[in-house]
Amino acid sequence: MKELIKNRIAFAGLIFISIILLFAFFAPFIAPYDPSAIDANNILASPSLSHIFGTDTLGRDIFSRIVYGSRISLSIGFIAVGIAVMIGVVFGSIAGYYGGRLDSIMMRFVDIMLCFPAFFLILAVIAILEPSIFNIMIVIGATSWMGVARLVRAEILTLKERDYVAAAKVMGASDARIIARHLIPNAIAPVLVSATLGIGGAILVESALSFLGIGVQPPTPSWGNILMDGKSTLGVAWWLTVFPGIFILLTVLAYNLLGEGLRDILEPRLKE
């Protein structure tokens, strides 16, 4: 933590993430308006003191929608990555620990999954199931665990040769116990880095899906579907496009900076 504060850029990322988290938690207190309150007298109002980011085609306050949208966008980011990390850790540690044929079959499966353009796969599954927030989280998670699996496998491959693992084995620890208690905790640093970077990626995917109309469905605001309204009014109401985009950009940037910072701190051997 001390090192994180010293790493100014990563710390800036952390601060911004905290602000967005505050937005999400205290949305009703921060948002000046109800995010779905339609105001026929204020359609496409440009940014002013009463609506700092302007209003949309139904007269809804953009800032309030962004504040409430942060709840959706962040929780999709967190949960999708949580799912990806869980699948990846279990998959990677089994492949790495048992090795041999099982390992090569499992890693082949990872290669195959990596061949699908992830965005195609996500769209296809969402098209077949319904585009609900729940499905989006699961599908993004289920298509983005491969990197974590490879990382964990590589770590476990070297860790399992260590003496303390042999010692645990001699003492009669089961495979599951060795993996869960002795191997995974020591392999978690690179996973943490990749998960932090992954949250940014998941937020980008969610916003792209919602922008295309296949993600979070209106009237629930997400950063992506606020932008969807911006597309048709681009020439007349720039604020509909610019502000939600800046929030996505800064949030993803913050996670990327934090992730890179964590990499420098947790994996000093990779430092240039």
Place this chain on the structure above:
Amino acid sequence: MLRYIAKRFLGLVPVFFGITLISFFVIHLAPGKPTDIQTSLNPKVSFEARMRLEKLYGLDKPLGVQYINWLKRFLVFDFGRSYVDDRNVSEKIVERLPITLLINISSMILILFIGIPLGVISAVKKGSIADRATTVFAFFGFSAPEFWLALLLMNLFAIQLGWLPISGIKSLDFEYLSLPMKILDVARHLILPVAIAAFGALAGISRYMRASMIGIIHEDYIRTARSKGLKESAVIYKHALRNALLPVITILGLSVPGLIGGSVIFESIFAIPGMGRLFYESVMARDYPTILGVLSIGAILTLLGNLLADIAYSYADPRIRVK
């Protein structure tokens, strides 16, 4: 060399079957049967008629047999007929593929010719203003949503300034233009989509190139080259660059699925009649045969991209071929 390529190609066969298995699994996620559209919605269809239809489509057979039958048709690129316009799915894809390939290959070239020099410069002049600027640019590239940039650039260059066309791939008077003007016309339409498609991967490649180059510069043989009295430019471009490029080739291969997946986004924003837009349209219409066809073709393109990257790698680094 040929032997190596043949070996790599054989290695792709199981991956190919895996791709077909997953694609098959994905369509079977769909609740109900494909014939439901013709039967459930129509109360007049009798049970017998329903059975006849299922038999016609082979849906009465066990799943394994269905997969084999489907695979047989897959191998000759027969994906069935589109639910939307009853045309052959493979025909629809072939029609849309060239434009998507053109955009993706152009952006790949752009990535190479901008990303690699950027990475080299920022590695050689580490800590300089150029390096810092590249780093900021790279993080921006990682983090900016593609579709947002597309909208902003479209607004600036096409709507406000009027320098570039807003969307599509050709002008209304395209048919009456001379050949050079035709090429220019398409090029003008493709500037924004290609730039957008390249942007994210470009940032990534420049970072990888930088890291790879920095790693190489500290190698012993570079010090040897320098102490021989070689010019700095010869050290960098002859000795360091060639080796630093190796990992970047792999990364380029890995960026193919991202490019193909991204085509959904920019093709639907710029109204480009390519594979990405076809995919988007079929997703919106729940046109399963087309969804499946494009999904598998996308995966196979990625597979080919990886194969090309492998071949390029072995060409650049003969050590690989021996292993």
